[in-house]
Amino acid sequence: MSHFDTPELAEAAFYDAFERADLDAMRAVWADDKGICCIHPGGERLDGVAAVMDSWASILAGGPVLRFRLSDRRARVSGDLAVHILRENLYVDGALRGVALATNVYRRDESGWHMILHHAVADPSPPQVEPPAPGGIH
Numbered sequence: 001m002s003h004f005d006t007p008e009l010a011e012a013a014f015y016d017a018f019e020r021a022d023l024d025a026m027r028a029v030w031a032d033d034k035g036i037c038c039i040h041p042g043g044e045r046l047d048g049v050a051a052v053m054d055s056w057a058s059i060l061a062g063g064p065v066l067r068f069r070l071s072d073r074r075a076r077v078s079g080d081l082a083v084h085i086l087r088e089n090l091y092v093d094g095a096l097r098g099v100a101l102a103t104n105v106y107r108r109d110e111s112g113w114h115m116i117l118h119h120a121v122a123d124p125s126p127p128q129v130e131p132p133a134p135g136g137i138h
Contacts, residue, residue, distance in 0.1 A: 002028035002029070002112075003111055003112040004029075004112045004113045004114065005112060005113070006113060007075070007077065007082035007084065007106040007108075007113045008075075009113070010029055010106050010112070010113045010114060010115060011084060011104055011106070011115075013025065013028070013029050014026070014029045014104070014115060014118070015068050015070070017029060018060070018066065018068070019064060019066060019067055019068060020064055021060040021061075021062070021063045021064045021065070022060070023053075023056060023057055023060050026053075026056050026060065027053055027056075029114060029115050030049070030052060030053070030114060030115050030116075031107060031109070031114035031115065031116050032049065032114075033049070033107075033116065034047075034048045034049065035047075035048075035116065036048065036049060036052055036115070036116050036117065037052070037116070037117050037119075038051075038052045038055060038056075038117070038118045038119070039118070039119040039120070039121075040055060040059070040120060041100055041120050041121055041122050042121075042122070043055075065092060066090050066091065066092060067090075067091040067092075067094075068088055068089065068090060068091070069089040069091065070086050070087065070088060070089070071086065071087045071089060071127075072085075072086055072087045072127075073085070073086040074086070080107055080108040080109070081105065081106070081107055081108075082105070082106040082107075082108075082113065083103065083104075083105050083106075084102075084103070084104045084105075084106070085101075085102070085103050086101075086102055086104070087099055087100070087101060087102070087123060087126070087127075088100040088101075088102050088120060089126075098122065098123075098126075099122070099123040099126030099127075100120040100121060100122055100123060101120065101121050101122075101123050102118065102119065102120040103117065103118075103119045103120075104117065104118050105117035105118075
């Protein structure tokens with residue numbers, strides 16, 4: 001399991017793994033805990049490592065497709081928990097294809113910060129966003 005010194009580093013690794021469609025890197029971001037939870041836009045609640053990782057395996061199987069530009073991030077840290085609320089501006093081939101509202105929760109343990117919850121829903125009234133810069137977007 002990878003070691004992330006801050007929740008921000010864990011979050012950057014999460015979106016990087018998503019953009020690269022790298023299941024091993026995605027797995028490294030998540031806590032090894034039966035209590036983890038993921039809710040994809042329009043999807044059911046997935047509980048536990050097996051269900052969450054199976055969902056990511058399906059999503060990432062198509063290879064790299066999405067690029068993210070994150071905006072309106074709000075972060076709160078209390079002890080060993082961090083909550084990030086943000087907009088995921090989703091791009092395909094340089095064109096904005098959707099905006100999701102996301103909540104990412106991280107917990108710190110002896111091996112660093114890891115994701116314990118990702119919940120994303122379609123933004124019902126997305127703001128206008130600028131096109132992404134070339135290369136890394138998040």
